[in-house]
Amino acid sequence: MESFSPISAAAGGVLIGLAAAVLWLGNGRIAGISGIFGQLLPPARTVVWRLVFLASLVIGTLAASYLVPGLGIGGPGGAPARLVTPANTPLPAVVWIALAGLLTGFGTKIGNGCTSGHGVCGLARLSRRSFVAVGVFFVVAMVTVAVTGIV
Structure with a gap:
């Protein structure tokens, strides 16, 4: 963990929590990105706030990229983020990104939410389903890191 930066991590956490609280208090909605995005097609009656929320993200x-130049992995002055593809594969990064997006969308549909919805909002509401979902997320993440070796 040579790139741990507690100040930027805490600031990011506060901003995520503030955004979730503002959406909950101002609109009565949970800030689950998959649910917000998923209701755009086909358009729900409440499409405007969804577009505003996603555009704001x-x-x-x-x-942030303009206000904190060089913001990358490890905070300001860190290395820029880059795509990582599995070794020894003929598939280009774009295909891996598309597959990851499809699998993520499928997972959020069957899991009835995503990490932001369950992890940030669901745990804050003490939802039993969210506690189970977040536990599954962590286990799958640990297995993925163990299998791929990518940290």
């Missing part, structure tokens, strides 16, 4: 990330 992208704009906030863009703003």
Whole structure:
């Protein structure tokens, strides 16, 4: 853990919690990104706030990249993020990203939510289902790291 930066991690956690609280208190909705995104197609009646929330995620990330130059792995001055593809595979990174996106979408559909919905909002509401889901997320993440060796 040579790139651990507690200040930026704490700031990120506070901002995520604040965004979830603002959405919950202001709109009565849980900040589960898969649910918010999933209701765009076909459009739900409440499409405007969903578009605003998702656009804010992208704009906030863009703003952070300009406000904190060199923001990368390990905080300011860290190495820029890069795509990692499995070794010895003929498939390009774009195919792996598409497959990962499809599998993630399928998983969030059968899991009735994603890590942001269960991990941030569900645990805060003491949801039993979210405790189980987050436990499964952690176990799968540990197995994935053990199998791939990518940290």
